[in-house]
Amino acid sequence: MTEKITADLCRQWDAQDLLAPLRSQFQLPDGIIYLDGNSLGVQPKAALQRAQEVVAQEWGTQLIRAWNSADWVHLPQRMGNLIAPWIGAKQEEVVVTDTTSINLYKVLHAALRIAQAEQPQRRKVVSERANFPTDLYIAQSLCQQFDLDLVLIEPEELADSLKEDVAVLLLTHVNYRTGAMHDMEAVTRTAHGVGIVTVWDLCHSAGAVPVDLNAAQADFAIGCTYKYLNGGPGAPAFVWAHPRHVNRFEQPLSGWHGHALPFSFDPQYQPAIGVERYLCGTQPIISMSVLECGLQVFAQAQALGGMAALRKKSLALTDTFMRLVEQECGAYGFGVATPQMHAQRGSQVSLTRTYGSGIDAKDSGAYAIVQALIARGVIGDFRAGGGPGSPHLDILRFGFTPLYTSFGDVWQAVQHLREVMQSQEWKQPRFHQRNAVT
Amino acid sequence: MTEKITADLCRQWDAQDLLAPLRSQFQLPDGIIYLDGNSLGVQPKAALQRAQEVVAQEWGTQLIRAWNSADWVHLPQRMGNLIAPWIGAKQEEVVVTDTTSINLYKVLHAALRIAQAEQPQRRKVVSERANFPTDLYIAQSLCQQFDLDLVLIEPEELADSLKEDVAVLLLTHVNYRTGAMHDMEAVTRTAHGVGIVTVWDLCHSAGAVPVDLNAAQADFAIGCTYKYLNGGPGAPAFVWAHPRHVNRFEQPLSGWHGHALPFSFDPQYQPAIGVERYLCGTQPIISMSVLECGLQVFAQAQALGGMAALRKKSLALTDTFMRLVEQECGAYGFGVATPQMHAQRGSQVSLTRTYGSGIDAKDSGAYAIVQALIARGVIGDFRAGGGPGSPHLDILRFGFTPLYTSFGDVWQAVQHLREVMQSQEWKQPRFHQRNAVT
Known part of the structure; x- marks a missing residue:
């Protein structure tokens, strides 16, 4: 009682x-x-002042010089480093950039190329029917491109679906509809046991529940910063790749910010070493700067347990x-x-x-x-x-x-x-x- | 003299x-x-107040309701409509979203699929060696995926390079290094004369020089809003497709905002009719809102000639x-x-x-x-x-x-x-x- x-x-x-x-x-x-x-x-509360600073001081008075003076050029890495401890990632393993959908396209593409290179006979991608729709839409697009079958299951069918004909398992850690959470470590272990590469969507996890990507030996992860991380409407999303994968493949959205030397203006693409290769174009600096305010409250929460x-x-x-x-x-x-x-x-x-x-x-x-x-x-x-x-x-x-x-x-x-x-x-x-x- | x-x-x-x-x-x-x-x-100057409003009023007090009450949901279309008259596009033909690099990936992918479907024997994409590097990097990625050759030329070689083995011509209208401008209408006419699909990058054109995409009968165009349009650092980019192409192919970054009914949460992707299908994930609302201030000055310029x-x-x-x-x-x-x-x-x-x-x-x-x-x-x-x-x-x-x-x-x-x-x-x-x- x-x-x-x-x-x-x-x-x-x-x-x-x-x-x-x-x-x-x-x-x-x-x-x-x-x-x-x-x-x-x-x-x-800090967001208002931060927005004023970036508009009035950084853009307003520093103009193009703010890429150096206000370190705009490293915002993706700096924001990524603030998120890393909350998802069990190490420093320099996370960048903030683009949107969840776009980051998912990058890592799912990378995961599929890994799976295809190693085990081309695997022709399935498994996800949940009740996954957030954008994840399914991106998976549909890539399955069409790679000529694979997207198999959608109910959560209770998960264990039975992890067979040796599956290339990639794409799951959202916490379901957006029900709030049901997968055991990331156990599922990843089972998937790896039959040779399946895992991609985790952390949109409803980051800042909300314990996540330890490295302990789980997860393969790839992406997530949102405007929900529990309080980054602001449409604040850019994050992306992580396990160190064993991060440099294995070029992701297809090979924009200049993912180049090894973005400001060398080299006509030949050469991907950066590390998670920076998951960057693409120039980021929305005002939205990206304001995100820091949400992440700073998390830094305070660190001291409170x-x-x-x-x-x-x-x-x-x-x-x-x-x-x-x-x-x-x-x-x-x-x-x-x-x-x-x-x-x-x-x-x-x-x-x-x-x-x-x-x-x-x-x-x-x-x-x-x-x-x-x-x-x-x-x-x-x-x-x-x-x-x-x-x-x-x-x-x-x-x-x-x-x-x-x-x-x-x-x-x-x-x-x-x-x-x-x-x-x-x-x-x-x-x-x-x-x-x-x- | x-x-x-x-x-x-x-x-x-x-x-x-x-x-x-x-x-x-x-x-x-x-x-x-x-x-x-x-x-x-x-x-x-209006940007500071706009940033304050969107942070303090829209996000701060309206919270999630601002998607309706502040019409965040239509920002890509509203910003696109403000840009349209400056690039010779009609209302509802342009959306603002993502970055130039990402939008280029979308339209170049669409252009290549059109070319492949109609004339699969064409195996070349032509661009300029001195094009902005990110354009070349995205083209390299897609040429690899479609198994095509990327042929890089000097501007004086352009006329000779437009042959019947070329699928797509990707040009930046005004070169970022030299400021040299192509004659969009003449080049497009020549390209079309030999069956080549054209993709134009307007990063150094929009708001700077006369552009008339519809008069030129161009096929696809993308561009930047943070240069001559004064949209703010890393403000989202724009994308346009000619009405004869816009609904012909699904672009591969099929995120939920490009769905015919984004808020139906349908598990099956169904692209929107019109340029909205070039949308993907949730946009950075603060950066996107501030962009309007730059475009409003252009609206004033309209009255001055x-x-x-x-x-x-x-x-x-x-x-x-x-x-x-x-x-x-x-x-x-x-x-x-x-x-x-x-x-x-x-x-x-x-x-x-x-x-x-x-x-x-x-x-x-x-x-x-x-x-x-x-x-x-x-x-x-x-x-x-x-x-x-x-x-x-x-x-x-x-x-x-x-x-x-x-x-x-x-x-x-x-x-x-x-x-x-x-x-x-x-x-x-x-x-x-x-x-x-x-």
Whole structure:
């Protein structure tokens, strides 16, 4: 039996939270409970001044000279070095550049060339049907180019799918819909046991859960900086390759910043030694510079217990949310798509609603409930399922960022959810109008 | 005979310049004469406030909702529509996204697939040996993938190289080293006459010279926004495809923003109709938003005579610079790599120095002269040639942006050049130390 959770208890947990001082580093809008840091992290307060500096001082007064004087030329490496400790990478093993989709194209291309060179008889790439779509789209493009089959599985089919006809396994470590987390080390070991190269997408992992790429002996990894790392909207993404692979192949997006001597203006491409060969064109310097502010808060978190402390709080937040939904909203037909087991969970909780629970047989109500919560200032998001008959239900998605989410936030969010359901507020027509982005 | 150019005459030309009011829209640092807008354009004054807004208001208070409320989701199209009139494209034909190198990969891949599908016997891609290196690197990568030969030519060999064994012609409209400009319409006509698909790089053209992609019947084009368009350091690049091609092939960087319904989270890629299919991942929103400030000044320039007025002033600025170098610095061994003919010239002037003119037989002195000018606040840049024996000499490169460069700037810059040469100031050892980026 677990004790009943009360507002007082949540306050008490906040008072005991050693990470609580970090909340003041973030610009949390008044009246908002933000549970969407897994989509776009909040603004570190330092970001405004950093943006002003890079525009007014660096660009404004240094102009082209800022490539040297403000060291713009090494931003990809400097940002990569700040991310490295949070994903189990060493210094100089990570660069920040381009987007997740583009970095995935680079490393999946490299992984496929490795697989083809060593074991050309392998004709399959395995991924999850419920992987984030852009990963599947990039995989579809490369499978077409390499004349391979893309095999999409459900998570429970993973073990059976890792056979000797598979060239590359492409997985997202923490699923964007359900928050379910793979055991990276175990999966990589199994994959390597049958000669499969692994590519990991860390979009929902970096800064949210413990990741140790080197310990797992992973092959390639890419990820996002604008979710749990709070780098700013569309901040450039990161890319890592295991030292045993990094110099083995040229990635196909061979732009000048990936050249061994970018400013020699050599007409012949010669890839850089090291992860710099995964660079391509000139990076968006303002967005890239502002990213540093998010990463600096992580540097402060290192002194307060680092990932162990973040993970402990993250699990406490997601546990509390799940227990509170059961305690306060047990009557309203929610399910939980996120695994109960800590080892299988990221830093989000996904609630489900079956089709027909909403205003008609096809509707789950999930979209409207999320909209009604947003109208109250409780920001989570909606991810559509496959529709009636699909095993993928509609999802109400709530992300918990241990750097700034409090137990008080969790308490209040669930109170709002109870009120939205109890009052039937979510049935108002205005909450059923679909936006371009949710 | 031309009259002698004096400081008074330059002042007079500035007083008569109808575009002169636009100079006040830019943050020109005190004590600096900036002739490097062809590398990084100066900061429009509006950029600081725009950066503050997007960080503090849009990201800071709207958070994830800003994708709708601030219309982040349509930034690529909105920025593309602002660029379209300056390159002879129609509304909805251009998007801003990613980098020049990456966009080149997309369109060159598309162009090669078109060529292969229609005329698989063509096995060559032609470009210029002195094209910007990243273009050559991307072309090398794709020629390797498609098993084609990349043939690099000198500009004078162009006409002879356009034969029926060529699949794609990849040219930069205005050369980054010399400022020499191709006749896009004539070259495209010749290329099409023998069945060659054309890809144009407009990095040194957009906002600098008249471009009419539709009139030229060009096939594909890409370009940069941080040079003459003043979009900010590393601001995302643009991409255009002729309507007859835009929907013909899927480009290989098939990220979710290029999907017909990006927010449907469909596991199967389905490319968008129109140039949106050239989008890939989530864009750097701060850099992308600030870009608008540079483009808004162009909208103002439209009312002051548009490209005809900009071109007229640009040619007057480059003519004046060339004449003044001859008049004031005739004794110091400079050559001019930029064509004298207006129709063959972009908006820069490239001076040359032969090897051996510097401190030893291998040195031209060009690097040190540029550094000595920079120390005086006259910012141009240096581009290395191929060394002794090469037809490509070292270049002292000076860009003239008619939006903010004045005739007074040109006068003063040449006075500084004369003083640097007369005093032999450039021979100081400190000017011979090489930086990472110049």
